[in-house]
Amino acid sequence: MEGVLHQIISGIATGSIYASISLALVMIFLATHHINFAQGEMAMFSTYIALTLIQAGVPYWGAFVLTLVFSFVGGLVMQRTLLEPLARAPVLASVGAFLGLLLIFNNIAGWLFTYTLQPFPTPFGTGAPILGGMLSRHELGSTAVTLVVLTAVWAFFRYTKLGLALRGAAYNPVSSRLVGVPVARMLALGWGLAAAIGAIAGMMVAPIVFLDPNMMGGVLLYAFAGALLGGITSPLGAVVGGVLMGVIENIAGAYVVGTELKLTTALVIIVVVLVVKPTGLFGKALASRV
Amino acid sequence: MADAAPILEAKGLHAAYGPVRVLHGIDFVVNTGGVTALLGANGAGKTTTLRAICGMVRSTGDLMFDGRRINNLPTEAIAAMRVGHVPDGRGTFMELTVEENLRLGGYTRRDSIEPDLERMFGYFPKLKDRFRQQAGTLSGGEQQMLAIARALMIKPRLLLLDEPSFGLAPLIVREIFGIMKQIIATERTSILLVEQNASLALTVADMAYLLETGKIVMSGSAEEIRRDESVRRSYLGY
Ligand SMILES: Nc1ncnc2c1ncn2[C@@H]1O[C@H](COP(=O)(O)OP(=O)(O)O)[C@@H](O)[C@H]1O
Ligand SMILES: [Mg+2]
Numbered sequence: 001m002e003g004v005l006h007q008i009i010s011g012i013a014t015g016s017i018y019a020s021i022s023l024a025l026v027m028i029f030l031a032t033h034h035i036n037f038a039q040g041e042m043a044m045f046s047t048y049i050a051l052t053l054i055q056a057g058v059p060y061w062g063a064f065v066l067t068l069v070f071s072f073v074g075g076l077v078m079q080r081t082l083l084e085p086l087a088r089a090p091v092l093a094s095v096g097a098f099l100g101l102l103l104i105f106n107n108i109a110g111w112l113f114t115y116t117l118q119p120f121p122t123p124f125g126t127g128a129p130i131l132g133g134m135l136s137r138h139e140l141g142s143t144a145v146t147l148v149v150l151t152a153v154w155a156f157f158r159y160t161k162l163g164l165a166l167r168g169a170a171y172n173p174v175s176s177r178l179v180g181v182p183v184a185r186m187l188a189l190g191w192g193l194a195a196a197i198g199a200i201a202g203m204m205v206a207p208i209v210f211l212d213p214n215m216m217g218g219v220l221l222y223a224f225a226g227a228l229l230g231g232i233t234s235p236l237g238a239v240v241g242g243v244l245m246g247v248i249e250n251i252a253g254a255y256v257v258g259t260e261l262k263l264t265t266a267l268v269i270i271v272v273v274l275v276v277k278p279t280g281l282f283g284k285a286l287a288s289r290v
Numbered sequence: 291m292a293d294a295a296p297i298l299e300a301k302g303l304h305a306a307y308g309p310v311r312v313l314h315g316i317d318f319v320v321n322t323g324g325v326t327a328l329l330g331a332n333g334a335g336k337t338t339t340l341r342a343i344c345g346m347v348r349s350t351g352d353l354m355f356d357g358r359r360i361n362n363l364p365t366e367a368i369a370a371m372r373v374g375h376v377p378d379g380r381g382t383f384m385e386l387t388v389e390e391n392l393r394l395g396g397y398t399r400r401d402s403i404e405p406d407l408e409r410m411f412g413y414f415p416k417l418k419d420r421f422r423q424q425a426g427t428l429s430g431g432e433q434q435m436l437a438i439a440r441a442l443m444i445k446p447r448l449l450l451l452d453e454p455s456f457g458l459a460p461l462i463v464r465e466i467f468g469i470m471k472q473i474i475a476t477e478r479t480s481i482l483l484v485e486q487n488a489s490l491a492l493t494v495a496d497m498a499y500l501l502e503t504g505k506i507v508m509s510g511s512a513e514e515i516r517r518d519e520s521v522r523r524s525y526l527g528y
Contacts, residue, residue: 161393161397164386164390164393164394165394165397167385167386167390168383168386168390168394168397171383171384171385171386172381172382172383172384174346174377174381175377175381175382175383175394176394177346177364177365177366177369178344178365178369178375178377178381179369179394179395179396179397179398179440179443179444180366180369180370180397180398180444181366181394181397182366183366284385
């Protein structure tokens with residue numbers, strides 16, 4: 001019984017990292033109706049930036065903030081230069097473009113930083129695990145950071161004028177323009193935010209799995225499954241789904257399919273959701289726009 | 291009522307969707323503080339005219355707003371000049387609440403919009419009851435009221451209304467036009483009202499134009515248009 005509890009608690013810890021990427025995917029999906037398959041690789045690239053800064057002697061939290069700024073600006077510039085032309089492209093063309101982007105980030109990271117696994121520091125210390133040995137300090141710290149970030153993002157969207165304009169632009173670009181919202185700028189801002197949220201996930205997961213250009217492959221798959229499970233149109237659903245995926249991964253790995261096959265649980269969830277309930281737990285069918 | 295200089299003047303206005311030409315050089319004015327009705331059957335080009343004003347479709351010729359040429363400016367720039375648009379299909383932000391719809395309407399405002407929210411509830415008490423509700427759950431009539439209130443939140447110098455009667459039961463239409471008369475009497479705005487329902491539009495307008503397949507075929511005071519024999523037969527049905 002205690003074993004199960006342990007799996008659940010540490011599942012919530014990794015799940016909260018998946019939840020960040022799920023949220024980033026949903027944010028982009030709501031605004032563009034495209035899945036940014038490169039979201040994970042962008043996060044990985046950001047994490048290398050953080051590592052480079054830390055190795056250059058910048059203190060951890062300084063490097064953390066600088067990486068967020070870099071990622072935000074990077075996402076913004078990417079949207080304006082590469083992705084705006086894709087906005088009206090057919091679905092298959094954009095899937096191809098996003099997969100291409102994924103490979104490009106992966107290859108550039110490999111070329112710049114090599115494919116060797118590199119340890120990534122944790123700011124939370126490496127002392128004895130807590131909660132009766134169930135949770136490492138890093139797991140607790142990263143869960144707390146993720147929680148703070150997700151709450152801040154939620155408050156931003158819910159309570160600020162800019163957050164409202166971002167939501168309006170995503171849901172109904174035509175009406176948004178008619179009330180004066182600069183929709184193109186909002187899209188770029190959304191990309192910047194998603195990239196920054198992804199960067200946090202990257203920096204939080206790297207101390208657990210080590211940093212290498214393929215670090216986010218599995219994470220993206222779980223996050224995508226989580227986003228679908230929660231409902232690809234629901235930011236809250238994305239967070240819940242992401243956390244659930246962490247728990248499901250652990251339980252399945254420990255008791256059902258074994259650790260070698262646990263990635264397949266993500267694929268199974270993706271298929272089951274798409275077949276049984278494509279809108280996920282919290283999602284709604286997309287309202288058609290007139 | 292109408293002052294000397296018109297707030298909006300179209301001269302030889304052409305508009306096209308790519309190769310599909312819809313407006314073939316039309317002239318009309320909206321007087322400052324006045325209500326101009328643009329009448330015409332389905333497909334005449336009424337919605338396209340409003341879209342041209344808001345930069346949603348490319349146009350040539352002249353569109354003068356407050357003495358400045360505004361053809362093909364970005365839509366959000368037109369909104370920033372305080373042109374309110376109640377679009378074809380109402381343009382409801384379905385996923386957002388009634389409150390959020392209204393707040394987005396006030397997006398360009400720098401001053402406090404709280405008093406205006408209250409003012410909107412004065413015109414549309416039904417919206418107050420549904421303040422925190424998702425706008426997608428409103429009835430058609432309520433969404434039309436929301437669209438008008440959203441456009442008023444911009445404190446429009448010019449208000450464009452695209453068939454506010456469309457698809458609504460007669461009783462609701464009467465309610466909405468009753469409120470519109472109240473708005474016309476109270477707000478300091480100029481209005482371009484697009485309607486298929488000519489007799490209804492002519493009860494609130496002071497000037498009217500008749501559009502047929504992209505050309506203005508008749509214009510005059512609302513009174514003159516109402517009395518015209520051919521308009522009566524083709525558009526007013528008596
Ligand atoms: N997006 C569009 N693309 C191409 N043609 C259009 C488009 N919208 C409207 N039209 C055409 O333009 C003409 C005028 O349409 P519209 O302005 O909507 O008329 P109205 O509002 O008077 O009913 C119609 O023939 C219509 O088919
Ligand atoms: Mg129309």
